Amino acid sequence: MRVTRRICSYSRAGLSNTTAKPVASYVSTQSPRPYSTNPPKARLNIPTDFSTTALLAHRPQTALQNNELPAEVRNGTTQQMNLFQSINDALSLALASDDSVLLFGEDVAFGGVFRCSMNLAEKYGAERVFNTPLSEQGIIGFAVGAAAEGAKAVAEIQFADYVYPAFDQLVNEAAKFRYKDGKAGRDVGGLTVRMPCGGVGHGALYHSQSPESLFTHIPGLRVIMPRSPIQAKGLLLSAIASKDPCIFMEPKALYRAAVEQVPTAAYTLPLSKAEILKDGFDLTIVSYGHPLFTCSSAIEKAEKEFGISIELIDLRTVYPWDKECVLKSVRKTGRCLVVHESMVNAGIGAEVAASIQEDKETFLRLEAPVGRIAGWSVHMGLLYERFNIPDVARVYDTIKRTLEY
Numbered sequence: 006m007r008v009t010r011r012i013c014s015y016s017r018a019g020l021s022n023t024t025a026k027p028v029a030s031y032v033s034t035q036s037p038r039p040y041s042t043n044p045p046k047a048r049l050n051i052p053t054d055f056s057t058t059a060l061l062a063h064r065p066q067t068a069l070q071n072n073e074l075p076a077e078v079r080n081g082t083t084q085q086m087n088l089f090q091s092i093n094d095a096l097s098l099a100l101a102s103d104d105s106v107l108l109f110g111e112d113v114a115f116g117g118v119f120r121c122s123m124n125l126a127e128k129y130g131a132e133r134v135f136n137t138p139l140s141e142q143g144i145i146g147f148a149v150g151a152a153a154e155g156a157k158a159v160a161e162i163q164f165a166d167y168v169y170p171a172f173d174q175l176v177n178e179a180a181k182f183r184y185k186d187g188k189a190g191r192d193v194g195g196l197t198v199r200m201p202c203g204g205v206g207h208g209a210l211y212h213s214q215s216p217e218s219l220f221t222h223i224p225g226l227r228v229i230m231p232r233s234p235i236q237a238k239g240l241l242l243s244a245i246a247s248k249d250p251c252i253f254m255e256p257k258a259l260y261r262a263a264v265e266q267v268p269t270a271a272y273t274l275p276l277s278k279a280e281i282l283k284d285g286f287d288l289t290i291v292s293y294g295h296p297l298f299t300c301s302s303a304i305e306k307a308e309k310e311f312g313i314s315i316e317l318i319d320l321r322t323v324y325p326w327d328k329e330c331v332l333k334s335v336r337k338t339g340r341c342l343v344v345h346e347s348m349v350n351a352g353i354g355a356e357v358a359a360s361i362q363e364d365k366e367t368f369l370r371l372e373a374p375v376g377r378i379a380g381w382s383v384h385m386g387l388l389y390e391r392f393n394i395p396d397v398a399r400v401y402d403t404i405k406r407t408l409e410y
Contacts, residue, residue, distance in 0.1 A: 021175030110161030239274030
């Protein structure tokens with residue numbers, strides 16, 4: 006691949022002369038890309054074709070056939086949106102329908118790093134959509150207080166990697182507020198914390214983390230991760246309306262990649278309810294967020310080559326998760342894999358696997374051990390990010406081993 010670099014230098018005189026101008030030169034060199042890519046002749050690990058994947062609604066009719074949508078929405082219109090546009094639409098609808106909704110965070114008034122709040126400050130005013138200081142603990146502390154006083158506070162953490170200074174406010178204040186307030190009756194159910202998460206191929210240590218499992222250990226929080234624009238809009242509106250504080254995690258790799266027809270009307274989708282994306286009888290795959298597209302590609306290859314059918318489940322809410330949906334599916338298929346991007350140790354997959362083996366009826370139906378395909382127990386390295394995140398080949402190989410057990 007040909008890479009052109011722009012080199013900027015100053016003349017010797019410029020070192021002591023503040024008026025000297027930089028001299029730019031261009032050097033063309035042959036060098037590899039500075040991060041990993043799929044092999045050119047790959048059979049399995051090829052980029053997802055988001056324009057054809059069955060997980061997205063490419064036609065208005067497909068989008069409006071969703072039985073979870075109210076009848077008036079199914080009879081309405083759609084508009085093509087990517088993930089960040091659908092989130093922007095949901096935020097705009099929430100702000101328009103309820104004066105108590107507030108939206109704030111670092112650079113939110115300018116549209117945000119990923120443009121999710123574009124034009125909202127101009128439309129709804131600086132008193133309701135505003136920037137905050139660069140303090141995650143301060144952002145969430147303010148959000149908890151606002152929600153306790155009756156506001157629907159939608160706070161943005163610019164990257165999920167930056168949420169750790171706010172952990173005390175989320176765990177010791179937001180999650181416990183209803184418990185400690187007792188008969189006084191106050192809660193912070195109006196709190197929603199949005200944060201972009203996951204890998205993008207070159208985010209490295211501080212822009213690629215998926216910390217959802219850290220929050221799933223905390224009673225009192227709902228943890229949500231959508232897979233598509235339709236899901237993002239409906240689940241975000243549900244989170245804002247929820248009586249529980251919600252952590253809403255947005256897979257940033259899908260912000261522009263995932264494009265589909267989205268109903269233009271306001272609608273909500275159920276929290277803590279999984280969705281069966283594809284029926285099957287020989288194996289259940291449980292996932293959520295971005296890896297669902299990886300699973301779909303692996304399933305397509307495996308079904309064609311092994312002559313089997315695989316059930317694919319999107320958890321959508323990873324805590325509290327829809328245990329009954331998963332257990333019912335595994336009782337039918339007798340085999341289960343859990344796929345997620347976050348580290349394998351103490352992750353969502355560990356909880357799902359433990360729940361399956363603890364349920365006597367489900368455990369007795371197992372034909373093979375429950376498998377986990379997840380990020381390795383290492384920090385995300387810049388050059389090796391693609392090798393850390395589960396890919397089609399890893400899912401395909403684990404499907405094969407599970408069937409052969």
